[in-house]
Structure formats: C-alpha cells, structure tokens
Amino acid sequence: MDDVKSIVxxxxxxxVKPIYFLMGEEPYFIDKISDYIEDHLLQEEEKGFNQMVLxxxxxxxxxxxxxxxxxxxxxxxxxxxxxEAQDLSRSIEQLTSYAENPQPxxxxxxxxxxxxxxxRKKLHKAIAKSGVIYDNKRLYDNQVVDWIQKEMHSxxxxxxxxxxxxxLEFLGNExxxxxxxxxxxxxxxxxxxxxxxxxIEENIGISKDxxxxxxxxxxxxKDSLKAHRIINYFSQxxxxxxxxxxxxxxxxxxxxxxxxxxxxxxxxGNVAKVLKVNPYFVSDYVSAAKNYNMKKxxxxxxxxxxxxxxxxxxxxxxxxxxxxxxxxxxxxxx
Numbered sequence: 001m002d003d004v005k006s007i008v009x010x011x012x013x014x015x016v017k018p019i020y021f022l023m024g025e026e027p028y029f030i031d032k033i034s035d036y037i038e039d040h041l042l043q044e045e046e047k048g049f050n051q052m053v054l055x056x057x058x059x060x061x062x063x064x065x066x067x068x069x070x071x072x073x074x075x076x077x078x079x080x081x082x083x084e085a086q087d088l089s090r091s092i093e094q095l096t097s098y099a100e101n102p103q104p105x106x107x108x109x110x111x112x113x114x115x116x117x118x119x120r121k122k123l124h125k126a127i128a129k130s131g132v133i134y135d136n137k138r139l140y141d142n143q144v145v146d147w148i149q150k151e152m153h154s155x156x157x158x159x160x161x162x163x164x165x166x167x168l169e170f171l172g173n174e175x176x177x178x179x180x181x182x183x184x185x186x187x188x189x190x191x192x193x194x195x196x197x198x199x200i201e202e203n204i205g206i207s208k209d210x211x212x213x214x215x216x217x218x219x220x221x222k223d224s225l226k227a228h229r230i231i232n233y234f235s236q237x238x239x240x241x242x243x244x245x246x247x248x249x250x251x252x253x254x255x256x257x258x259x260x261x262x263x264x265x266x267x268x269g270n271v272a273k274v275l276k277v278n279p280y281f282v283s284d285y286v287s288a289a290k291n292y293n294m295k296k297x298x299x300x301x302x303x304x305x306x307x308x309x310x311x312x313x314x315x316x317x318x319x320x321x322x323x324x325x326x327x328x329x330x331x332x333x334x
Contacts, residue, residue, distance in 0.1 A: 018102035019131030023112040025138045028175035050078040056087030061094040068106045081109045099126035142276045159195035161280040170206045212249045220288030235322025243311040243321040251304045261294045303331045
C-alpha cells in the first residue's frame with residue numbers, strides 16, 4: 001500500500017513516467033494505480049481524443065505500440081491503458097523495443113495481473129530504466145485485518161478487530177471483494193461510525209455468533225457447548241459455511257498454536273510478530289495453549305488433515321459435511 005501511495009504522490013507532483021507496468025498477485029492495488037491515472041491524469045475535455053483503454057485479449061503488442069507512438073491532440077500527453085495484459089504473456093517481451101525508447105508524450109499503463117516479468121530479461125530492465133514497475137504480493141491474513149482497519153480509518157470510520165476478522169474469514173483475502181462490502185457499509189452508516197460485528201451481521205449477512213472465528217475461539221477455550229452449536233448451524237447452512245474453509249482455518253490456528261508452544265519468548269509483541277496475527281488476538285492463543293499441550297496439538301493437526309481428505313470425498317463418500325465436522329469436533333475436544 002505504501003508503494004501505491006508513493007506512485008500516486010509522485011504523479012500528483014507532476015513526476016509522470018512514460019510507462020507504468022503494474023504486476024503481481026493482488027489485483028486490487030493494480031486497479032488502484034490504474035484507476036487513478038485513468039481518472040486524474042487528463043482533463044475531462046482531453047480524454048475523448050487522448051485516452052484509450054485496450055484489453056489484452058483483443059490486441060497485439062503491435063497494436064499497443066502503434067497507439068502509444070501517436071501524438072496527443074490538443075493536449076500535453078495521451079494515456080494508453082492496457083487492462084488484462086496478462087493475456088499477452090506469451091508475447092509481452094516484444095514490448096522491449098518500445099520500452100527502450102518510449103514516446104515521451106505518451107503514458108502507457110500495463111495491468112499485468114497475477115503474473116510477473118522475468119527480472120533477468122530485457123523488458124524488465126528497460127521499463128525499470130524508463131518507467132515504473134510496481135510489483136506486489138497478496139497480503140497475509142493478519143495484514144488484511146490491519147489493511148481493513150487502516151482503510152476504514154482513512155474513510156472516516158472505525159472497525160473493531162473482530163468485525164474485520166469476520167470479513168476476512170467470510171470473504172477471504174481478496175481485497176476487491178472486501179472493498180465492495182466496505183463501500184456498501186459506507187452508504188448505510190454515517191461517517192464516524194464504528195463498524196461492529198452486529199453491523200456486519202445486519203448489513204452483510206455474516207452471523208456474529210455462528211462463524212469460523214467464534215468456532216475457533218470456542219474450541220480454543222474448550223467451550224464444547226458453544227462449539228457444537230456453531231457446528232450444528234454450519235450443518236444447516238453448508239452453502240455459506242463450506243467444510244473446506246472451516247478445516248483450513250482450524251488447521252492454520254492449530255499450526256500457529258504449535259508454533260506458540262515452541263516460542264521461548266511468549267510476550268504479546270513477539271507472539272503477534274512470529275505468528276503473524278493482530279495483537280488483539282494473541283489472548284486466544286494463550287488460552288488455547290493452556291487447554292491443548294504440544295502433544296495434543298500434534299494429534300489435532302493429524303485429525304484435521306484426515307478431515308480435509310474426507311471432506312473432499314476420499315474414504316467418506318456421501319457422508320454429509322456436517323457429520324464429518326461433528327466427528328472432527330469430538331476428536332479435537334476429547
């Protein structure tokens with residue numbers, strides 16, 4: 001996110017480069033930069049003749065270069081944006097000759113999602129010399145919670161750690177999906193509001209009481225009654241609570257708990273750093289560690305691997321996922 005701000009800040013200062021090659025695993029940030037250039041680099045009256053959006057599946061590198069070499073009409077520069085440029089991955093190196101000598105009055109923006117250029121090849125070196133290469137990775141889950149909180153703060157809202165975790169566990173770590181839901185909330189609640197689990201439940205449809213976050217917490221505290229209630233709810237709502245997601249999240253939790261047991265320094269700050277979790281959730285691991293020793297944690301990880309295989313139909317064909325989860329819960333908590 002800091003790189004995105006740096007690129008946008010430079011453009012605002014008038015430090016505009018002839019090529020912006022935006023690549024990596026997280027499309028949200030690529031779109032952020034591309035959309036800013038599309039919306040702000042030219043005046044509205046200049047866009048008609050001087051701004052063009054192309055799509056990788058519809059054009060060739062020659063088409064892109066041909067348009068990029070045109071001169072702007074009644075404007076200082078023209079903007080060429082190539083979206084879904086990853087569809088040109090087999091021929092992208094053909095852009096090298098243009099990158100070595102780009103048209104100074106053209107701003108070429110290439111959105112190369114889910115893929116990366118080979119740093120050893122000429123194209124990467126040429127763009128690095130004449131333009132900007134933005135390279136990103138998907139955020140880790142703990143970083144997503146921080147991102148949600150910072151993003152909402154920048155928009156004039158607050159959001160509780162639990163509410164942010166609910167969004168992450170329900171929507172996954174695709175920032176675009178999360179951003180869509182956050183924007184819906186912005187339309188519903190006034191600025192200055194703190195987004196709570198209750199607001200998430202009411203407006204997005206994620207149960208504040210029956211979700212993977214609460215299941216993990218109940219299991220960690222050995223609250224068998226609450227854990228079984230959540231599993232029963234999942235059994236009745238399998239479409240919204242797929243077993244594969246539940247098992248994956250529990251596997252991550254107990255793997256982290258195994259790491260926690262092995263830590264010499266179990267201070268809050270060090271635990272958050274090593275386990276890559278928000279400090280707010282460290283207490284969950286402290287509580288769980290008292291209920292599950294290292295030996296038990298190792299056994300639970302084996303149970304989870306077995307449940308994952310069964311959930312995919314191996315050795316448990318036609319067994320309802322709810323029954324598999326109930327069996328897993330009994331093994332974990334006995």
